[in-house]
Amino acid sequence: MDPTTKPLTEAAPAKINLYLHVTGKRSDGYHLLDSLVVFAGAGDRLRYEPGQEALHLVLAGRFGAALSDAAGPDNLVMKAAAALEAACGPDAQVRGGRLVLEKDLPVASGIGGGSADAAAALRLLNRAWNAQVDHATLLRLAEKLGADVPVCLASQSARMEGIGEELSAAPVLPACGMVLVNCGQAVSTPDVFRKRDGAFLPRAPLPARWTDAASMVADLTRLDNSLEAPACVVCPPVKTVLSAIEGLPECLLSRMSGSGATCFGLFPSVQSAQAAAARLAQAEPGWWVWGGGLV
Numbered sequence: 001m002d003p004t005t006k007p008l009t010e011a012a013p014a015k016i017n018l019y020l021h022v023t024g025k026r027s028d029g030y031h032l033l034d035s036l037v038v039f040a041g042a043g044d045r046l047r048y049e050p051g052q053e054a055l056h057l058v059l060a061g062r063f064g065a066a067l068s069d070a071a072g073p074d075n076l077v078m079k080a081a082a083a084l085e086a087a088c089g090p091d092a093q094v095r096g097g098r099l100v101l102e103k104d105l106p107v108a109s110g111i112g113g114g115s116a117d118a119a120a121a122l123r124l125l126n127r128a129w130n131a132q133v134d135h136a137t138l139l140r141l142a143e144k145l146g147a148d149v150p151v152c153l154a155s156q157s158a159r160m161e162g163i164g165e166e167l168s169a170a171p172v173l174p175a176c177g178m179v180l181v182n183c184g185q186a187v188s189t190p191d192v193f194r195k196r197d198g199a200f201l202p203r204a205p206l207p208a209r210w211t212d213a214a215s216m217v218a219d220l221t222r223l224d225n226s227l228e229a230p231a232c233v234v235c236p237p238v239k240t241v242l243s244a245i246e247g248l249p250e251c252l253l254s255r256m257s258g259s260g261a262t263c264f265g266l267f268p269s270v271q272s273a274q275a276a277a278a279r280l281a282q283a284e285p286g287w288w289v290w291g292g293g294l295v
């Protein structure tokens with residue numbers, strides 16, 4: 001097959017906030033955050049098939065239908081493509097064709113599916129169009145697409161501050177497993193931020209590395225997700241999901257990710273997380289449940 005017409009794909013892994021402290025608020029209404037972000041083996045997948053027709057998006061996967069009204073220019077994938085095209089130099093080979101998004105992450109669920117898709121589109125089309133837009137420029141485009149898009153650009157664990165644009169090294173993470181659970185109710189990020197009240201939380205003290213899951217969990221237990229309480233008001237089933245995760249064998253910690261409603265559990269190993277996820281999926285067939293490891 002001609003390499004320029006070969007399908008090109010990018011993974012768009014789920015983003016998990018292991019803790020999330022709202023540390024302040026800017027005058028424009030955006031909140032200042034301190035968060036440890038990691039990426040799970042669960043994710044969407046974006047494929048590009050170059051062609052003569054104008055660039056367009058096709059949705060597939062378990063949650064493709066949930067987004068079918070949003071396959072147009074407002075989809076974050078198409079916004080990312082337009083932003084990249086505008087930033088391309090004269091030597092780029094910008095082409096049409098179709099982008100196929102395998103949407104396997106629940107939509108509006110606190111694990112940054114849309115942000116991961118946008119970041120995947122920037123990486124994929126930069127490669128496919130031979131656009132050679134440098135990383136600093138890609139980061140600037142990412143910031144404009146959404147607060148979570150910069151961290152999704154590298155899709156590697158990072159400490160995230162500012163409103164999402166200040167990225168620094170995360171502690172070296174120990175081997176561990178993760179379970180992700182979503183009850184099926186979409187949650188609006190602005191609604192949850194609006195419902196937050198109470199004091200701002202401090203920037204967290206973090207070590208350079210955790211050698212085992214138990215010491216990571218001991219530190220994380222002293223930290224919080226500032227958005228968990230307001231999300232429980234917006235979406236009460238979050239509380240049920242958190243108790244269900246906490247009750248799973250070998251669960252070390254259960255917490256909500258981002259603005260919800262997806263919650264995660266940390267486990268000592270990938271195997272224990274997979275076994276716990278299988279058990280929960282059987283007990284709650286209406287929930288989205290995933291178990292595995294981190295990227």
Ligand SMILES: C[C@@](CO)(OP(=O)(O)O)[C@H](O)COP(=O)(O)OP(=O)(O)OC[C@H]1O[C@@H](n2ccc(N)nc2=O)[C@H](O)[C@@H]1O
Pocket residue numbers: 017020029030031032033035109110111112113115145146147148149162163164189190193257258259260
């Ligand atoms: C809360 C977080 C934590 O990682 O994750 P999610 O719950 O979305 O996954 C993110 O900060 C969300 O990032 P993202 O979903 O890209 O947010 P954006 O589209 O930029 O903003 C949506 C809205 O959320 C609020 N917002 C977002 C980020 C931020 N630091 N402060 C805010 O107040 C604003 O009301 C904004 O209008």
Ligand SMILES: Nc1ncnc2c1ncn2[C@@H]1O[C@H](COP(=O)(O)OP(=O)(O)O)[C@@H](O)[C@H]1O
Pocket residue numbers: 067070074075076077106107108109110111112113114115117118148189258259260
């Ligand atoms: N490719 C996409 N995937 C998911 N949501 C998208 C996408 N493009 C636009 N959106 C819109 O972005 C909003 C946030 O979606 P998402 O990124 O899944 O939320 P969260 O960051 O809370 O996980 C949704 O309301 C959805 O309609």
